[in-house]
Amino acid sequence: MAELLAPLAAADPDRAAIVDDDGRVRTRAELDTHVNRLVSGLRASGLDVGATVAIMAGNQIELFEVVLAASHAGWTVVPVNWHWVAEELAYVLADSGAAALIVDERWADVAADAMARAEAEDPGLADRLRVRVVVDRSATGAFPSGFASYTDLLATGSPGEPDDQRTGGPMFYTSGTTGFPKGVRTMLSANEGSPAVFGFIAGGFMDLLQMPREAVALLCGPAYHSAQFVFSVFPLVTGGTVVCQHRFDPVQFLDLIDEHQVTTMHLVPTQMVRLLKLDEETRAGFDGSSLERVYHGAAPCPPDVKRQMIEWWGPVIWEYYGGTEGGFLTLLSPEDWATHPGSVGTPTALVELTITDDDGRRLGPGEPGQIWFRSLLGTDFEYHNAPDKTASAHLEPGVGTLGDIGYVDDDGFLFMSDRKIDMIISGGVNIYPAEIEGVLVTHPSVADAAVFGIPDDEMGEQVKAAVELIEDAVASAGLIEDLAAHVRAHVAGYKVPRSFDVVDALPRNAAGKLQKRELRAPYWEGTGRSI
Numbered sequence: 077m078a079e080l081l082a083p084l085a086a087a088d089p090d091r092a093a094i095v096d097d098d099g100r101v102r103t104r105a106e107l108d109t110h111v112n113r114l115v116s117g118l119r120a121s122g123l124d125v126g127a128t129v130a131i132m133a134g135n136q137i138e139l140f141e142v143v144l145a146a147s148h149a150g151w152t153v154v155p156v157n158w159h160w161v162a163e164e165l166a167y168v169l170a171d172s173g174a175a176a177l178i179v180d181e182r183w184a185d186v187a188a189d190a191m192a193r194a195e196a197e198d199p200g201l202a203d204r205l206r207v208r209v210v211v212d213r214s215a216t217g218a219f220p221s222g223f224a225s226y227t228d229l230l231a232t233g234s235p236g237e238p239d240d241q242r243t244g245g246p247m248f249y250t251s252g253t254t255g256f257p258k259g260v261r262t263m264l265s266a267n268e269g270s271p272a273v274f275g276f277i278a279g280g281f282m283d284l285l286q287m288p289r290e291a292v293a294l295l296c297g298p299a300y301h302s303a304q305f306v307f308s309v310f311p312l313v314t315g316g317t318v319v320c321q322h323r324f325d326p327v328q329f330l331d332l333i334d335e336h337q338v339t340t341m342h343l344v345p346t347q348m349v350r351l352l353k354l355d356e357e358t359r360a361g362f363d364g365s366s367l368e369r370v371y372h373g374a375a376p377c378p379p380d381v382k383r384q385m386i387e388w389w390g391p392v393i394w395e396y397y398g399g400t401e402g403g404f405l406t407l408l409s410p411e412d413w414a415t416h417p418g419s420v421g422t423p424t425a426l427v428e429l430t431i432t433d434d435d436g437r438r439l440g441p442g443e444p445g446q447i448w449f450r451s452l453l454g455t456d457f458e459y460h461n462a463p464d465k466t467a468s469a470h471l472e473p474g475v476g477t478l479g480d481i482g483y484v485d486d487d488g489f490l491f492m493s494d495r496k497i498d499m500i501i502s503g504g505v506n507i508y509p510a511e512i513e514g515v516l517v518t519h520p521s522v523a524d525a526a527v528f529g530i531p532d533d534e535m536g537e538q539v540k541a542a543v544e545l546i547e548d549a550v551a552s553a554g555l556i557e558d559l560a561a562h563v564r565a566h567v568a569g570y571k572v573p574r575s576f577d578v579v580d581a582l583p584r585n586a587a588g589k590l591q592k593r594e595l596r597a598p599y600w601e602g603t604g605r606s607i
Contacts, residue, residue, distance in 0.1 A: 078108050078111045078112055078115070078144065078148045078237075078238070078241070078271070079148060079241050079270065079271040079272065079275075080144070080147065080148070080271050080272075080274065080275050080313045081104065081107060081108040081111060081144065081313075082108065082237075084104045084108075084315055085104040085105045085107075085108040088104060089103060089104055089105035090103050090104070090105065091103060091104050091317070092317050093106075093107045093312060093317060093318070094107065094137050094140055094312070094317070094318050094320065095317065095318070095319045095320065095336065096135065096136045096137050096320040096322070097135075097320055097321050097322050097328075098136070098213070100137055102137045102140075102141075107140070107141065107144070109235045110141050110230060111141055111144045111145050111148060112233070112234065112235050112236060112237065112238055113229075113230045113231075113232075113233030113234065113235055114141055114142065114145035114229070114230065114233060115145050115148055115149045115233070115238040116232075116233035116234040116236075116238060117229045117230065117232045117233030118145065118149070118151075118176065118207065118229070118233075119149065119238075120232065120233070121176070121206070121207045121229075122175070122206060122207065123149070123151060123175055123176055123207060125149070125150035125151070125242050125267055126150060126151070126152070126267050127151050127152070127175040127176065128151065128152045128153075128154060128172050128173050128174045128175055128176075128247070129142065129146055129151050129152070129153050129154070129174065129175070129176040129177075129178065129207075130153075130154040130156050130168065130169060130172060130174040130176065130177045130178070131143075131153060131154070131155055131156060131177075131178045131179070132156040132157075132158055132160075132165065132177070132178070132179040132180065132183050132186075132187060133155075133158070133178070133179065133180040133211060134158060134180060134182070134298075134322045135295050135298065135299050135320040135321060135322045136180065136211075136213075136320060136322065137320075138178075138180065138211045138213075138226060139155070139299055140308075140309065140312060140318065142178055143155075143246070143305075143309055144309075144312075144313070146244040146245065146246075147243060147244050147245055147271055147274045147313075148238060148241045148242070148243075148244070148271045149238065149241070149242060149244060150242030150243065150244045150267045151244040151267070152172075152244060152245070152246070152247050152265055152267065153244065153245065153246050153247070154168065154172050154174065154246070154247050154248075154249065154259070155246060155248065155299060155300035155305060156168060156179075156249075156300060157249075157298070157300045157568065158180075158182070158183055158298070158300070159568035159569060159570055160186070160568050161186065161565070161566065161567065161568060162186050162187075162189035162190040162193055163190075163193065163566055163567075164256070164257075164567060164568065165186060165187065165190035166189075166190040166191070166193040166194040166197070167194075167256045167257075168249055168256075168257065168259075169190060169191070169194050169201070169205060170194050170197065170198060170201065171256070171259065171460065171461055172247065172249075172259055172460065173204070174204075174205055175204060175205060175206070175207060176205070176206075176207035176208070176209070177191070177205060177207070177208050177209070178209045178210075178211065178226065179209070179210055179211065179223075180210075180211045180213070181210050181211060181212055181213060181214060181216075181219060184210045184219045184220055184223065185220065187208075187210075187220070187223075188220035188221075188222075188223070191205070191208070191222070207224075208222055208223045208224065209223060209224050209225070209226050209229055210223045210224070210225060210226060211226040212225045212226055212227055241270060241271050242267060242268075242269070242270070242271070243266065243267065243268065243269050243270060243271045243272070243273040243274045244267055244274075245264035245265050245266065245274060246264055246265065246302070246305060247259045247260065247261055247265045247460060248260050248300070248301070248302045248305070248400045250400055250506060256511065257511075258459040258460060258461075258462045258465055259459065259460030259461070260302075260400045260401055260457055260458075260459060260460070261457060261458050261459075261460055262400070262401070262403070262455065262456075262457045263277065263453075263455045264277065274313070275313055275314075277310075278306075278309070278310035278313045278314050279314055281306060281310045281404075282310060282311065282314050284404065284424055284425070284426065285369065285371065285394075285396075285404065285407070286369065287311065287340055287368075287369055288339060288340075288368060288369075289314050289315050289316070290314075290315040290316050290317075291311045291314075291316040291317075291339045291340045291368075292316060292317045292319065292336055292337055292338045292339045292340070292366070293307060293308050293311040293312070293316055293317070293318050293319070293338070293339070293340050293341060294318075294319045294321065294329070294332055294333060294336070294338040294340075294341040295307070295308040295318055295319065295320045295321065295341075296321045296324050296329055296341060296342075296343070296347065297324065297342060297343075297344060297347070297504070301374075301504075301505070302399075302400040303342050303373060303374055303398075304342055307340070307341065307342035307371065308320075311340065317336070319332055319336045319338060324347055324350070326347070326350045326351050326353075326354055327354065327358060329347075329351070330351075330354075330358070330361075330362045330364075333362070333364060333366065333367065334362065334363050334364065334366070337366040338366055338367065339366055339367060339368045339369070340367075340368060340369045340370065340371070341370055341371070342371050342372070342373070343370060343371070343372045344372060344373070344374045344375055344503060344504025345372065345375050345376070345377040345378065345381060345504065345536055346375070346503040346504060346534055346535050346536060347504075348372065348377070348381050348382070348385050349381055349533070349534045350534065351385070352381065352384050352385070352388075359388065364389055367389060367390075367392050368392060369392060369394060370389065370392050370393045370394065371393075371394050371395070371396060372393065372394075372395055372396075373395060373396040373397060373398060373420075373504075374501070374504035374505075375501040375503075375504045375536045375537075376492060376501075376536065376605070376607055377395065379417050379418060382395075382413065386410055386413075391409075391410040391411065392410070393410050394407060394408065394409055394410065395407070395408040395413065395420055395421060396408070396420070396421065397420035397421060397490060397492070398478075399478040400457075401457040401469065401476055401478060402427070402449045402451070402457065402476060402478065403451075404424055404427075405423060405424065405427050405429065405449050406420050406421035406422055406423055406424065406427075406429075406490050407421045407422065407424055408420055408421030408422070408489075409421075412489070416485070416487065416489045418491055419485075419489040419490060419491050420482075420490050420491070420492055421489065421490060422488050422489055422490065423488075423490070425452075426451060426452050426453055427449055427450070427451060427452065428449070428450045428452060429447060429448065429449055429484065429490065430447075430448045430449075430450070430471070430475065431443065431444070431445040431446065431447060431448070431482065431483060431484060432445050432446055432448060432471065433445045433446075434446075436471065439483070441483070441484055441485055441486045442483055442484075442485060442486070443483055444481055444482060444483040444493045444494075445481065445482075445483070446477055446479075446480070446481060447477060447478070447480050447481065447482050447490070448471050448475050448476065448477050449475070449476060449477070449478075450474055450475045450476075451474070454474070456473070456474050456476065457476060479495060479497030479499065480492060480494075480495055481493050481494035481495060482494075492607065493606070493607075494606050494607060495607055498510065498528075498592065499529075500527075500528065500529035500537050500539055501529070501536055501537055501607070502529070502532070502535045502536060502537050502538055502539060502570065503534075503535045503536065503570075504536075505570060507529075507539060507570070507571055509526070509527035509528060509539075510527075511567060511571065512525075512527045512539070512541070512563060512567060512571055512572075512573065513525045513526065513527050515562065515563050515566045515567060516541060516543060516559065516562070516563060518562075519558075519559060519562045520546075521545055521546055521549035521555060521558075521559075522543050522544070522545060522546070522549075522559070523544045523545060523546045523547075524543070524544040524581075524582050525541060525542070525543045525544070525582075526541070526542045526543075526582050526590055526592055526595055527539060527540070527541050527542075527573060528540055528542075528592050528595055528596045529596070529607075530596070530599035530600070531599060531600060531603050531605075537607075538574045538575075539571065539572065539573045539574055540573055540574070540575055540576075540577070540599070541559070541573035541575070541576045541577070542576070542577040542578075542579050542582060542595050543559065543576060543577070543578055543579070544578075544579055544580070544581055544582050545578060551578040556576050559573075559576060560572055560573065560576075577595075582595075583595065
């Protein structure tokens, strides 16, 4: 049996391990068998220890099966954003060195297009990425040529306990400040030691966040993001049940909590805003008494939104600050939020924070500067195939940054005040303007482009573009529509600017550096915040 799943299946084989919103249930015993079959079937297809498996799937049972197979076979698993277009997927398949691609049937056409693009760029890719599988949930048998069936793959694998089990884990891709996303390698990405290593990390996470074992976790954000990943996979391997919602719907969300007696989840502020906009009758019909720990992060939360959520749900809402590179850096209880509103908490027991100015000088309480973190476990991170980016994100070996600006008060609470790096957070999703700007300037009517975030009451920030046109181009509604369509053809829809400003000239200094603060400032005046 799979090492992490064996004791769970033995203790309660019929307990639901995963429930997805197609109404499917995978028990502990069934999950263990499927993971065994996947390990066997994919090994027989040629995947060795250290191989990389890319998976493009929603919040569904098969995603967890593939992740758990990787964690027992020593593979690196890359959860792929299912919003991506073929161009984005093709890049990641090449950059990650993927030897296998597993894709849900909903995105099979995107995957086939991506494979064609990637092979055109690198003819040798076909030999390396030989394992191509479609999750055929609808049993139509219709999927692109060259792809095998997930059902058939399971059938070929042995249900018996795999030999030589080895830990594996995720490498998440985060959007880059220049061009395409970069893979982030952390201690979870290691391929050394037994699967117990993965289990120890999961258990430590549960203890750090004071989450009960055998939790019922509701996954209501895409699991290709690191936070939603760990808030679902880690409870699962420590004995819990994961209830999946593929796309967030606030009414269904409340029903799922009460129906499954959910105890914990991860939210982003945008989801809280949508919940608070529900009518009084719907809100009054929600019980929610099963909730023990509700965590939110990924984006700044307006104080009034948090206050209203605590008034509605009670003192169960905890906040954190962190990221893929460093994990969970600070925690804030609802009680501490009441006395330190606006804070994102104090450092966890495993983290040391330092605030410095631009010259690296360490700053004292109340002095804003760049936030640096060091893991007291001695762990670190690196960007895959990007040594310069890795170096720029470190003050010294072991001391990294997410690129944020903030300060620590006299009581040791961290407050965020700005971002040093050029990034937009919309709905809890990181969006890096450089990627969008690089697409805009390829439009035949655009001479120069700048992309930045402006306030949005629901999403936190929305994507805004300012464009300088070539001499003969004429600004019009049709041109704006064409610009949006041009961007949408190259990047995922959530990255497409929601509005465009046509300007005579973009502000650049004598060295040619774009002065985005001049563009952003008018939109943020009077909001009381800058992020």
